[in-house]
Amino acid sequence: MTPALSRRQFLARLAALSLLPAGARADAPRVLTPTQMEGPFYPLELPLDRDNDLTRVTGQSRVALGIVTDLSGMVLDLDGRPIKNARVEIWQCDARGFYHHPLDRGGQADPAFQGFGHTITDTAGRYRFRTLRPVPYPGRTPHIHAKVLLPGASEFITQIYIAGEPLNDRDGLYRSIPADRRHRVLAQFQPSGTGQAARFNFVMASRDGTPRL
């Protein structure tokens, strides 16, 4: 008589048979994007202008100070399938290290920098922002905060860091991520046109936010 398979054995056999879910990609990421704390500077009140171009603000005659950066990528599940209609939010400090937030040293942020923006992933799971290359501020290495919201799922919050930035290794929040997963919060910022471009993919537990197997 064959003893009942343990859950672990059952999963191992599934994996051996390559029973990937429909739509799964052979190059599936299989590693979650590490989550991070929201931090103190998420807007208390979202700005009226909250589109995906953070470098221009309605009513301002100039572009934000700083290095304009095309930030784009995808929201994926662990099987590499794109997640459409996900709301992606980013927020960050301006080119001099100030947030649009009353807790951050008294309203010194560049009025031409939006500071917060949001977009919705398309049918291929893609998102795109025009924003700034992040800069350091006291106590922190450069980073962009990001939140991904899916219907019926809890908030997914992380931070995007600059690959190769020397300050990363002195940053407590960056270092709180296990060393073998830190590459999942890094993006390469490279010259592009008159500014820079960076790509970053968010890998979620599943399209409805619940753990998969």
Ligand SMILES: [Fe+2]
């Ligand atoms: Fe921050």
